[in-house]
Amino acid sequence: MRSESPSLPEAAGQPPPRQGTGVPVEISGIAQIFRRADLETRALERIDLSVKPGEFVAVVGPSGCGKSTLLKIIAGLLEPSSGTVGIAGKRVSGPHTDLGIVFQSPVLLDWRNILDNVLVQIDLRGGNPAAYRDKARTLLAKVGLAEFENRMPRELSGGMRQRTAIVRALIHEPPLLLMDEPFGALDALTREQMRIDLEKLWLERGQTTFFITHGISEAVALADRVIVMTPRPGRIERILEIDLPRPRHKDVITSRRFADYCDEITECFMRHGVIQY
Amino acid sequence: MIIAFIVLFLLWEFAVKLFGIKEYLLPPPSKIWSEFLKRQNTVMASAWTTMTEIIGGYLLAVAVSIPLAMAIAYSRFVENSIYPIIVFLQIIPKIAIAPLFIIWFGFGLFPKLLIVFLLCFFPIVVSSVAGFKSVDPDVMDFARSTGASPARMFFKIRLPQALPEIFTGLKIGAALSATAAVVAEFVASDRGLGYLLQQYNGQLETPMVFAIIVLLSLIGLAIYYLVEFVERLVIPWHVSQRPTEMTGL
Ligand SMILES: Nc1ncnc2c1ncn2[C@@H]1O[C@H](COP(=O)(O)OP(=O)(O)OP(=O)(O)O)[C@@H](O)[C@H]1O
Ligand SMILES: [Mg+2]
Numbered sequence: 001m002r003s004e005s006p007s008l009p010e011a012a013g014q015p016p017p018r019q020g021t022g023v024p025v026e027i028s029g030i031a032q033i034f035r036r037a038d039l040e041t042r043a044l045e046r047i048d049l050s051v052k053p054g055e056f057v058a059v060v061g062p063s064g065c066g067k068s069t070l071l072k073i074i075a076g077l078l079e080p081s082s083g084t085v086g087i088a089g090k091r092v093s094g095p096h097t098d099l100g101i102v103f104q105s106p107v108l109l110d111w112r113n114i115l116d117n118v119l120v121q122i123d124l125r126g127g128n129p130a131a132y133r134d135k136a137r138t139l140l141a142k143v144g145l146a147e148f149e150n151r152m153p154r155e156l157s158g159g160m161r162q163r164t165a166i167v168r169a170l171i172h173e174p175p176l177l178l179m180d181e182p183f184g185a186l187d188a189l190t191r192e193q194m195r196i197d198l199e200k201l202w203l204e205r206g207q208t209t210f211f212i213t214h215g216i217s218e219a220v221a222l223a224d225r226v227i228v229m230t231p232r233p234g235r236i237e238r239i240l241e242i243d244l245p246r247p248r249h250k251d252v253i254t255s256r257r258f259a260d261y262c263d264e265i266t267e268c269f270m271r272h273g274v275i276q277y
Numbered sequence: 278m279i280i281a282f283i284v285l286f287l288l289w290e291f292a293v294k295l296f297g298i299k300e301y302l303l304p305p306p307s308k309i310w311s312e313f314l315k316r317q318n319t320v321m322a323s324a325w326t327t328m329t330e331i332i333g334g335y336l337l338a339v340a341v342s343i344p345l346a347m348a349i350a351y352s353r354f355v356e357n358s359i360y361p362i363i364v365f366l367q368i369i370p371k372i373a374i375a376p377l378f379i380i381w382f383g384f385g386l387f388p389k390l391l392i393v394f395l396l397c398f399f400p401i402v403v404s405s406v407a408g409f410k411s412v413d414p415d416v417m418d419f420a421r422s423t424g425a426s427p428a429r430m431f432f433k434i435r436l437p438q439a440l441p442e443i444f445t446g447l448k449i450g451a452a453l454s455a456t457a458a459v460v461a462e463f464v465a466s467d468r469g470l471g472y473l474l475q476q477y478n479g480q481l482e483t484p485m486v487f488a489i490i491v492l493l494s495l496i497g498l499a500i501y502y503l504v505e506f507v508e509r510l511v512i513p514w515h516v517s518q519r520p521t522e523m524t525g526l
Binding site for chain 2: 072075077095096099101103107109110111121123124126152
């Protein structure tokens with residue numbers, strides 16, 4: 001087991017790989033307007049997207065275009081102003097629970113140590129946390145937190161907390177994984193390792209994954225499709241099919257075609273004045 | 278800390294002797310101690326009475342305020358109907374109602390319990406309401422995404438998150454409780470440290486007045502630190518993250 005380079009759980013040597021556990025997600029006509037007194041924020045405008053079971057979708061877009069809002073709507077944590085979301089053929093109304101979420105901030109519980117912060121996922125679901133203890137330990141070790149399982153969240157760095165939150169989203173092996181800039185607080189090296197491990201995990205388990213990021217190359221490296229969003233009000237500007245072989249190792253990442261995909265997205269942003277030279 | 282007190286007492290003793298200050302104005306610590314020893318049976322019996330009032334009234338306040346705070350925090354209806362009344366009642370100086378309680382409830386233990394209760398009650402309710410309401414929306418989002426039952430949500434998320442603020446109220450209440458009991462005894466009583474204090478004061482037995490003041494302070498301090506000790510046991514994760522801390526004696 002690698003000790004210093006943190007990495008995401010593969011199958012973690014635990015249960016046999018479950019192929020094709022992903023669920024389809026149907027997003028249609030989603031719009032979101034926030035109203036507060038006389039202030040009106042149009043966060044999202046007409047989002048339509050159909051995510052196939054087990055598909056890896058990455059969303060890139062400028063800050064404030066409504067990515068987090070969209071993720072919360074998919075999870076059923078926020079009721080959209082209009083439009084519907086369907087997960088596994090069922091319309092979402094109220095929080096959808098058969099999923100794992102990594103929020104933009106770690107959202108750990110101050111009063112539980114790192115191990116118990118992972119196990120709270122099981123605890124809140126009414127499962128038996130003790131039965132998941134070994135698995136949680138293995139996963140924490142995989143992300144380089146083996147010696148920290150008894151520490152309290154405030155004793156950890158921002159990146160370590162975020163890794164804890166990632167493990168917490170995976171411990172119950174959900175068929176849908178929603179990740180909001182999960183690697184945002186990580187350094188470049190850890191980030192690269194986590195990306196590699198997330199892909200490995202996804203190849204083994206096949207959970208439908210919705211991955212928000214600011215990193216254009218990170219999106220291209222991970223996704224089957226990259227959704228490029230416009231500045232607020234957020235709309236889908238482009239959908240890029242990333243036709244690159246998997247696993248996306250170094251040779252793929254450094255290939256000509258990889259760079260072309262990245263360029264295409266960058267140009268998209270330049271057209272909207274998100275990137276200016 | 279202890280050394281500082283010893284030095285203070287020595288200076289006091291020395292100054293009183295040096296300047297020939299009259300005993301009924303400012304008795305030396307040695308005199309306070311010797312007088313206290315002479316009457317310790319009476320004093321300790323009164324201390325027991327007063328402590329019963331303090332602890333009884335305080336526990337009553339805790340038992341009523343926390344469930345009430347939950348009701349206020351989780352029910353819009355209760356918040357809009359009952360909370361304004363509580364806030365309004367709080368404005369009435371509770372010590373001014375004390376004589377009324379004598380008329381209504383007589384001289385016994387009950388009116389004293391009631392006054393301690395009233396003084397402790399409000400800070401505990403206000404802090405607990407704030408605690409129960411101060412849920413981090415992101416934490417709630419996470420909890421909702423697990424489909425946790427209301428009971429689990431309460432015991433595993435809401436309550437632990439509220440505890441630091443609840444304890445703030447519990448400590449304010451604890452600090453007020455001894456004062457409340459003494460005031461209640463001032464108003465009308467035939468026992469307790471407050472009663473004794475007035476007796477000795479009337480007879481110009483200043484050393485005993487000092488002895489009782491010291492004893493009352495010690496009782497107040499003990500109750501406060503008892504609550505803080507419980508706090509340490511219940512929410513160690515929060516206590517240890519407070520930047521500046523009052524250390525125990
Ligand atoms: N609860 C809310 N009330 C009012 N406005 C909100 C609320 N939540 C989000 N917004 C607004 O909606 C817009 C989109 O917010 P959102 O958090 O979804 O952006 P984002 O794309 O995730 O940005 P970032 O990349 O910086 O995280 C912003 O302009 C924000 O101010
Ligand atoms: Mg966001």
